């Protein structure tokens with residue numbers, strides 16, 4: 133009765149703790165290698181940055197049972213077709229601006245961030261931009277002067293003026309277009325994109 | 333030994349480590365106040381979006397709210413470790429002077445960061461902004477210079493702790509503690525580089541956030557609790573140590589791969605749906621295990637404590653951890669549900685209950701343990717001169733306030749996932765429709781009502797902390813040794 | 817990952833999810849109290865809690881239209897929450913034997 137049975141001894145549990153932790157850590161590291169490979173830009177799930185030269189459709193994939201992005205024909209952003217390096221530079225400018233302006237403390241990106249303003253994951257495809265021809269210009273205008281271009285849908289919540297320059301606005305739009313091409317396993321659910329000309 | 337001799341307080345001067353700890357505790361409470369102040373402003377901006385528009389916008393107030401939280405909780409942990417290290421190592425702190433300098437450098441850095449947040453706010457889209465102003469990544473917004481400074485300060489802290497154990501004696505608890513601190517600091521480095529790739533960015537960002545709160549912080553708290561149990565209840569070291577190992581096995585066994593519940597929708601592969609769902613379904617296990625163990629212990633020797641406020645806050649911690657992490661966490665963790673709730677007020681509901689319930693509570697408990705000693709080992713059991721109304725009311729107001737906010741946010745979260753996700757196709761207009769629906773707006777009002785309650789609770793708690801035991805003439809209640 | 821779910825399903829799914837953890841913990845609590853006091857009332861309460869757990873798991877699986885792998889996860893929860901309190905109680909008794917042993921040896925020295 134007073135003997136500590138082997139299965140509850142301190143040594144056994146010390147070893148168990150170490151082995152369980154080590155095992156889980158190793159599994160995580162192995163998975164991390166595979167995951168990072170799969171999410172590096174240029175792969176199946178996360179397209180290369182020059183995807184901004186193309187049209188991005190968002191459609192139901194019947195095998196997977198939810199919507200996924202599909203890359204379409206050429207449709208250069210702001211009318212300039214960029215090589216991979218320039219495309220990456222533009223998206224990088226966009227991402228840097230998104231961080232420097234602290235967008236994520238109002239918005240969510242890929243569903244992470246703050247809940248004061250709409251999710252930006254598929255912002256490029258949002259029906260709010262009226263149609264595909266007006267979209268780019270409206271986005272740039274909005275970013276540079278949100279105070280006067282706000283569409284608050286009656287909530288009174290306007291985006292503040294963050295001093296975004298035209299160049300930065302172009303970068304942000306490129307970043308948002310590229311982000312909308314990421315395969316997010318169907319998030320956000322049941323998203324209704326803006327009218328997509330020429331689906332096939 | 334009699335159970336409750338009314339004796340005179342036997343004051344003893346604080347040790348070097350304990351004096352350092354008090355510095356951290358005081359700074360932590362100041363930051364807690366800042367957290368609440370800016371939380372209230374953020375909440376108000378939901379109701380009145382024009383408040384401080386273009387001056388102190390929501391992204392700034394919210395950033396200060398959550399950053400102040402992260403920093404005060406870390407300060408509380410560091411303070412707690414300084415508080416217990418000498419007792420556990422059975423020797424004096426190795427570098428008391430160094431620890432003090434380190435504290436002031438860290439605190440000054442935090443102050444500078446906050447001033448820059450408030451007065452510079454945002455910068456141009458250049459790396460320079462990320463190095464000097466803010467990194468724009470939730471919870472780890474601190475600019476890169478501060479990141480590096482934090483790591484250096486943590487290394488100095490770490491040196492001090494490890495060296496003290498090395499000079500004195502090691503124990504099971506200190507072994508786990510030191511290894512856990514290494515992991516905690518190492519993981520922070522995963523959040524320190526820039527990439528244009530938002531998927532890669534969020535992938536590593538979750539390493540920091542998830543592996544902190546659901547793995548390393550839980551174990552750190554486990555170490556502090558283990559020490560606390562030996563100290564305050566006189567529990568057997570061998571038994572407590574064995575249970576710490578069991579807890580580590582359960583926490584890391586479920587929590588490390590539980591990381592997968594953040595990899596459903598950020599571009600990461602589909603296998604994470606299964607892995608994340610499965611392992612986060614296991615995450616309540618350690619919490620349920622604690623229920624059984626607590627019953628077992630209470631049956632053996634009951635819960636007696638010479639420090640009622642601390643014990644009450646420890647109980648609040650047990651419940652808060654169970655409900656905030658276990659119940660609220662599991663509720664939205666399966667991908668079938670998370671598809672609707674991801675990134676809604678639902679997440680905020682869980683975030684508030686879990687951070688407050690699991691981590692704010694235990695830090696407050698540690699501060700009460702420290703205060704008893706600071707006031708000269710005075711009586712803090714039942715029958716305080718003012719009947720202990722301040723600590724009792726502040727406990728009730730604070731916990732009631734946070735629970736109230738949590739429920740309000742849960743209702744808002746339901747409404748948001750229904751309207752925005754299920755009905756409106758997750759568009760911008762869908763988002764705004766949800767924000768304007770009656771239930772949602774009501775919930776936002778109630779969040780502020782309960783926010784006020786929380787604020788009153790905190791102010792009362794500070795008053796209590798400043799006064800408790802100051803005019804007490806009785807010594808700390810002596811507890812009978814544990815019956816066998 | 818199964819079919820999209822509807823409005824009430826989201827409500828029932830999340831509530832039942834909370835129910836799983838709550839009833840699992842209640843079961844653990846009453847189970848431990850039964851072991852401690854050997855009272856019949858506690859025993860009945862623990863059975864009731866477990867029944868609630870079964871219901872919660874079923875409601876959840878139904879509301880979320882779980883299938884395949886996710887049925888397996890549900891089964892693991894049912895079995896796991898049944899075995900866990902037993903295992904932990906066992907460990908409590910086992911580990912605390914050390915305490916008893918320590919007192920014993922002190923007494924005999």
Ligand code: HEM
Nearest residue numbers: 545593612615657661662664665674675679683686687690
């Ligand atoms: C004390 C422990 C915990 C703390 C402090 C905590 C805190 C948080 C916070 C603050 C977030 C929001 C992060 C953001 O801003 O995006 C979050 C998200 C999440 N937590 Fe926890 N959590 C804890 C434990 C758990 C547990 C045990 C589970 C599961 C059983 C869980 C499941 C989740 C999930 C699924 C999300 C993602 C929500 C979303 O999709 O938006 N958490 N947690």
Ligand code: HEM
Nearest residue numbers: 246247248371372374375679680683684687688692783786
């Ligand atoms: C007076 C009380 C408080 C008020 C009014 C308040 C208000 C807020 C608001 C408005 C947000 C932003 C949510 C959004 O993005 O929409 C927030 C976020 C947050 N607050 Fe509080 N808060 C309070 C107290 C606390 C406490 C006591 C804690 C924890 C100790 C806490 C932890 C958090 C966390 C972790 C987040 C981020 C949640 C997420 O991203 O999911 N807050 N709070």
Ligand SMILES: [Fe+2]
Nearest residue numbers: 542546591593
């Ligand atoms: Fe997590």
